Amino acid sequence: MAITIALANQKGGVGKTTSTVEIAAVLTKLEKKVLTIDFDQQCNLTKNAEADRNLPxxxxVFKEEGVDLNKAIQKVPAGYDLIAGSPSMSRADKEFEDVQDAYLLADLIEAVGPDYDYILIDTAPARNKLLNMSYLAADYFIMCVDSGEDSIDGIDAITTDMMKFHKPGKRQLSESKIMGVIVTRFRDTNIGKAVIEIINDKIDNEIPSDIKTENKPFIMTVREAAAVDESKMMHKPVQQYKKSSTPAIDYRNIVDEIISRTEQED
Structure with missing residues (x-):
């Protein structure tokens, strides 16, 4: 069964989609079977991966009867599989009102999980039912932040929500754990070092053990470089566009850590 990882933060523009693309690209190069799910109504993952917008x-998949899930799964040029996002997901809170709708993503992953090693969910930067579905579907969460105060506060928001879904006796029970934090666009400055210290303190003192991996969640950085923005414009992972760049190297190190931890958990 696949290991499912959600990339999350309730603030936009902190590198969730970039991290999803790069992690998927590295895992694919390592001959892992990877499915990505664009769970953001902005559909940036779908656009970046140059997915076919004519497929379901x-x-x-969630709302229309008779849609073949297998036809919604497509292989993108970078080599991994993807289920495309939709702007209609912006209506999630109104469209998915039934209690059982909370399990739509978990049910989908259960259906396709045997075919993959890893499933990556690119979550929306919003506190909504889609994020709630992710809490119930994912094995692990990796939070993406930058040096902005709002993005660091996003760690607290995710922590609070995850704890709600971990309460004993709660009908919608989650077993997801926080695996780590990726600091994007990192600069080795006093501010950069302060951000690392703040996140480290949150992990040690503010995130309950119930929602942390047994090994302390990692804090890893992706150094700022023009190659990331350039690769986006080319609709290629930086692993393909400029594999010798510092961000490409950093993401390979992150994937090594992910694989090491998931193998240990197994």
């Missing part, structure tokens, strides 16, 4: 989207 995640919204259609």
């Amino acid at each position: 989207t995640i919204f259609e």
Whole structure:
């Protein structure tokens, strides 16, 4: 069964989609079978991966009867599989009102999980039912932050929500754990070092053990470099566009850590 990882933060623009693309690209190069799910109504993962927009989207899979899940799964040029996002997911809170709808993503992953080694969920930067579905579907969460105060506060928001879904006796029970934090666009400055210290303190003192991996969640950085923005414009992972760049190297190190931890958990 696949290991499912959600990339999350309730603030936008902190590198969730970039991290999803790069982690998927590295895992694919390591001959892992990877499925990515664009769970953001902005559909940045779908656009970045140059997915076929004529195939069924995640919204259609969830809402329309008779949609073949297998037809919604497509292989993108970078080599991994993807289920495309849809702007209609912006209506999630109104469209998915039934109690059982909370398990739509978990049910999908259960259906396709045997075919993959890793499933990556690119979550929306919002506190909504889609994020709640992710809490119930993912094995692990990796939070993406930058040096902004709002993105660091996003760690607290995710922590609070995860704890709600971990309460004993709660009908919608989650077993997801925080695996780590990726600091994107990192600069080795006093501010950069302060951000690492703040996150480290949160992990040690503010995140309950119930929602942390047994090994302390990692804090890893992706150094700022023009190659990331350039690769986005080319619709390629930086692993393909400029594999010798510092961000490409950093993401390879992150994937090594992910694989090491998931193998230990197994």
